[in-house]
Amino acid sequence: MDTRFTLRFIAEKEGQLFREALHEWRISKRALTAIKFEGGLLTVNGVERNVRHPLHIGDCVEVKFPPEEKSEGLTVEYGDLDIVYEDEVILVLNKPAYQSTIPSREHPTKSIANVVCGHFQQQGLMSTAHIVTRLDRDTSGLLCIAKHAHIHHLTGLAQRNGEISRQYEAIVHGHVTQDVQPIIAPIGRKDTSIIEREVREDGQFAHTDVTVLQRFDLQNEPMTHVRLKLHTGRTHQIRVHMAYLGHPLVGDELYGGSRKYINRQALHCVALRMLHPMTGKSLQFTSSLSEDMQRLMNDSLA
Incomplete structure (x- = not known):
């Protein structure tokens, strides 16, 4: 079973070059390089094509992203996660105080990112933890994580446009x-x-x-x-x-x-608002004030 993260699109412009459509679909140059050299795949109507291929209206396009490797320093660990929301592309957690978002020299284990990697592994996801909204170790509350590099790219664009509050x-x-x-x-x-x-x-x-x-x-x-x-x-x-x-x-x-x-x-x-990176639907999450506060x-x- 191919578990690579896959996006599907229908071509809407006659004669448009594949690379131009990919740009309109907000797939970054970095992602295209990874697709080409690290095990991804671009197909049109089930046939592998390169980015110079001209598209026709109604063509079914698939973009398969390569398997992701964990960032250096991340270790797969298993533990409890207070999951507020989860779908195929994002994960929203309620982070406790005294837990690091990512591992550091002082706290190399039990970080949110490490435990999320374990969570992804249990799901069969060939991915790593991409932190969208990071919290300090001693800060508690809502934390958003992207499940794939492309989704992280989209949420990064959203943050720069003020679409994540x-x-x-x-x-x-x-x-x-x-x-x-x-x-x-x-x-x-x-x-x-x-x-x-x-x-x-x-x-x-x-x-x-x-x-x-x-x-x-x-x-x-x-x-x-x-x-x-x-x-x-x-x-x-x-x-x-x-x-x-x-x-x-x-x-x-x-x-x-x-x-x-x-x-x-x-x-x-206590609150996180964002547009879903794939559907554009408005998402709103809330978290009650921590017990110690x-x-x-x-x-x-x-």
Whole structure:
């Protein structure tokens, strides 16, 4: 059984060259190179053809992508995944805190990507984990993964066009005074660190919208529960922007928060909206606030 990822199209333009149709179908040059040299296949009406072949209206085109190999550093592992949505091309998960999205030198095993590779293997998928919306190790909530390189390419185009929207909720130190405000401040790597970011003039454009949900006090310390919408996806964007505003995330020691009440940054991805990369259908996913963040706010009522 051929398990290679396959797309099927019907030609709609008389005499159009195959390569022009493939471009209109948003198949990248990189993918075409892989198809040609790494075990893929292009057929028209069941016959193998090259990209210079002229198409006729009604021709049935199949694009078989080559089998994918795991990225270097990824290991197939098996474990539990909190699956919110899954179909043939995308996987949406609810990621717990304290689990890395991808393996690192400090945390080489048990990452989401490793376990997803095991999940794909059990399904007989000749693929690897392609992270669409990455979360920091200590951030919880919704995470989207593409099942194939071509789908990752399409979701990358969607992100650049602003067609993937994420909302987060966080608990920050202090009472944020404005109920609604945008933070538009460029972010770049701090000169003295390979990890830490900061707002700096030569950084990349970054835009976060902040909405206050609740102001409260915990053991006489003011805190605010906020919702945040990302318009860009810079590394540590929410953490950097809230620290820049003077309200670092509770638990975020890297950017000035305190771990007195929670042992991680109090940040959770609560909503994800996107267009399905193949059908164009609008998809909306939500995730309840994590238990440790709920407990932190409940403690303020005790």
